[in-house]
Amino acid sequence: MNVLILGSGGREHTLAHQISKSPKCEKLFVAPGNAGTLLCATNIELDIIDFKEVAKAVQANEINLLIVGPEAPLVEGIKDYFDEKEEFKNLKIIGPSKRGALLEGSKERAKEFMKTYQVPTAAYQSFSKDTLEAGKQFLSGMKPPYVLKADGLAGGKGVLILKNLSEAQHELENMLTNNKFGKASEKVVIEEFLDGIELSVFVLTDGKNYLILPNAKDYKRIGEGDTGLNTGGMGAISPVPFADEAFMKKVDEKIVRPSIDGLHKEAIDFTGFLFIGLMKVGDEPFVVEYNVRMGDPETEVVIPRIKNDLLDVLSRTAEGKIQDIQLEVDSKHAATVMMVSGGYPEAYEKDKIISGLDKVEERSDVFICHAGTKSKNDQVLTNGGRVIAVTAFGDTFQKALVKAYQNAEHIEFDKKFYRKDLGKDLV
Known part of the structure; x- marks a missing residue:
């Protein structure tokens, strides 16, 4: 099977890394990708909002499965673009239609949807x-x-x-x-402000049936103690310690099932990931927002915990056979630390040389995930605000974090920064 992943961040590198392990994967492409995806796939330089260019790449590389990483192409209607063309009738796509993507593309639409299907959320x-x-x-x-x-x-x-x-x-x-x-x-x-503690729940669905993937908690603010400006995410852990079996049962019954039923009732073409941002208020879950793709950096802790062949799982989902999948999840905890450029999330410089990647231990319980990087003249350079995510596994999230921090210390670039307080709010 030939696969094309759209995107250039840590989410896309993680997906590519996992898919590349599948015996079903013949050729793997990432557009535009980064220096990390080059290690497990072929990068294609193109504008992922230019659907004609994406279509050319799909045809030229005989792509069987298209995975849309970020939200923008989905909100712009990339799924509808391919569905309307006869020559792509056999192309499988992971990502919802434009109507489905409105759950992320419009906060108002998301709120109206929750109200209609009685999904708990803030007034x-x-x-x-x-x-x-x-x-x-x-x-x-x-x-x-x-x-x-x-x-x-x-x-x-x-x-x-x-x-x-x-x-x-x-x-x-x-x-x-x-x-x-x-x-x-x-x-x-x-x-209304919801006073509680946040977590993220990820659902893979074919629009009718679904799988609940491992949950995660990310850290949005740039500063320690959860202070300063919002970012795309400074780190994450999975599973979330306070999301016990009883709480997750409530999430399934009160939020996931009504949400998927709502998609089905409205005949919305939704094949892919539904990312549900939650607030735990007391013992009750409330929805903060819907996203229509995997989160980043949550992908870096969620996807590596899935023991199934990821390509097989996604392929079956695209075929409407998700009910046949028995999800296997690693019991170990995962933690990721995001290393960012100085100045992020405001103005920052690019093209800084990244060193020390070769010093990171090559072992199964540590994964260096590239986010904002590029390769030039045999060097890896910074190419974004969020640069490298270091993911590690451990018997507890504390042990996983210690391992991630130890390896993050080896990686150097000018004005690098990362939060050193991840997980302290959970102890």
């Missing part, structure tokens, strides 16, 4: 530039902290949580009238 209301004053009034009737969410895609950075009312009203105006998050904040969802 909310949506506002646009024309209803700005009503939005300010709505805020004044709420208790702090105030949660403002850009309706559209904002790279994981379109959420503000503010304690001061006048600041919240100012930022609402900033989002709606001054394009703080560009087109993504032409509409803003204001919602």
